[in-house]
Amino acid sequence: MHDPHDHGHQHGPGCNHDHDHDHDHDHDHDHGHDHEHAHPLLVEVTRGPIVESRHRASFAVVDAKGGVVAAAGDLELPVYPRSAIKPLQALPLLESGAADAFDCSPAELSLACASHDGEPGHVEAVEAWLARIGLSVADLECGSHLPYHVPSMKALLRSGGEPTAAHNNCSGKHTGFLTVAKQLKAPTRGYIKLEHPVQQRILGVFEAMTGLDLSRAPVGIDGCGIPTVGIPLGNLALAMARLADPSDQPEERQAAARRLRAAVAAHPFMIAGSERFCTRVMEETREKALIKTGAEGVYCAALPELGLGVALKVDDGAGRAAEVLMGRILVAFKILDQAQIDRLQPLLVPKILNRAGATVGEIMPAGSAAY
Numbered sequence: 001m002h003d004p005h006d007h008g009h010q011h012g013p014g015c016n017h018d019h020d021h022d023h024d025h026d027h028d029h030d031h032g033h034d035h036e037h038a039h040p041l042l043v044e045v046t047r048g049p050i051v052e053s054r055h056r057a058s059f060a061v062v063d064a065k066g067g068v069v070a071a072a073g074d075l076e077l078p079v080y081p082r083s084a085i086k087p088l089q090a091l092p093l094l095e096s097g098a099a100d101a102f103d104c105s106p107a108e109l110s111l112a113c114a115s116h117d118g119e120p121g122h123v124e125a126v127e128a129w130l131a132r133i134g135l136s137v138a139d140l141e142c143g144s145h146l147p148y149h150v151p152s153m154k155a156l157l158r159s160g161g162e163p164t165a166a167h168n169n170c171s172g173k174h175t176g177f178l179t180v181a182k183q184l185k186a187p188t189r190g191y192i193k194l195e196h197p198v199q200q201r202i203l204g205v206f207e208a209m210t211g212l213d214l215s216r217a218p219v220g221i222d223g224c225g226i227p228t229v230g231i232p233l234g235n236l237a238l239a240m241a242r243l244a245d246p247s248d249q250p251e252e253r254q255a256a257a258r259r260l261r262a263a264v265a266a267h268p269f270m271i272a273g274s275e276r277f278c279t280r281v282m283e284e285t286r287e288k289a290l291i292k293t294g295a296e297g298v299y300c301a302a303l304p305e306l307g308l309g310v311a312l313k314v315d316d317g318a319g320r321a322a323e324v325l326m327g328r329i330l331v332a333f334k335i336l337d338q339a340q341i342d343r344l345q346p347l348l349v350p351k352i353l354n355r356a357g358a359t360v361g362e363i364m365p366a367g368s369a370a371y
Helices: 023-038 082-089 091-095 106-112 120-132 150-158 171-184 197-210 233-244 251-266 277-288 319-332 338-348
Strands: 041-047 050-063 068-072 219-221 227-229 290-294 298-303 308-314 351-353 359-365
Touching: 041 319, 041 351, 050 233, 050 319, 082 091, 082 171, 082 197, 082 233, 082 251, 082 290, 082 298, 091 106, 091 171, 091 197, 091 251, 106 120, 106 171, 106 251, 120 171, 171 197, 197 227, 197 233, 233 251, 233 298, 233 308, 251 277, 251 290, 277 290, 277 319, 277 338, 290 319, 298 319, 308 319, 319 338, 319 359
Parallel strands: none
Antiparallel strands: 041 050, 041 359, 050 068, 050 308, 219 227, 290 298, 298 308, 351 359
């Protein structure tokens, strides 16, 4: 891993300026199908004496002015951030006045950033929040799935219950969107569409925080139905750095960022779940780090005390590698002290267990990310 204190390191152009926005065209044809081979091997999975699997990845650690502090791989390649930028998507909940108008608690602000596991505490909070704004689970457009938390899933099935949209891991974010829609007096139906005022407001946040005109950026549809915008990894890290240090943003955004970071730090359970990496790590770091996972091997972090943002992408989409790489970055930047590292060791270097529970291997940082 690059020296985290080498502030002079630059990987290609700085991240605080506009690109030419033909990312989908340029990278598809200039880099072609081989861009993943340029990304270094950063995580390995062992079984017995051999390395059984390898994960290539890219990452950027950037300050709020766009200076690249540490990096690996292609920072210009656009990635879909997926759920890793939910804290940015939650900023309009505060900036619009919706959170105060509808008495949103700090726990609900954390829930608005969540990819939760559908534990009862998550589901009940979503249902209560919806009722308070005069809506119901039927107004959520995220779809439904069984809780990811296995004991909660078993309890639901034993009771004869069926999963609802409130069990969806994105239901807190969607409830936040509906709260903004009510505040804007915009239609609650269709709030997931790119042209809806809520999504347009979020797009504006992305542009301000990434320093990009995203009008020609590639757009896909996320698992929960909302738009996901392709953003170069370096600019994604810049957006998280501005969440960590929003001093160059309008006062309203500075206040919103501080409130959101404090809410997640105070209620880390709400953003993920009792057995999850995000929650377990933030129970230790509190306001020193806001970390957030996304699908397909994406992970982001805001490090307020250092004024830094982190974005990473594992080429093959493996979440197990993204967690290990994020943990390694937190260790490298001394976000975790030795006692915390010791407590979190089962998450930082996870063991591979066989069906009988015996340790047969591990997942560990590799290459330039190795300890």
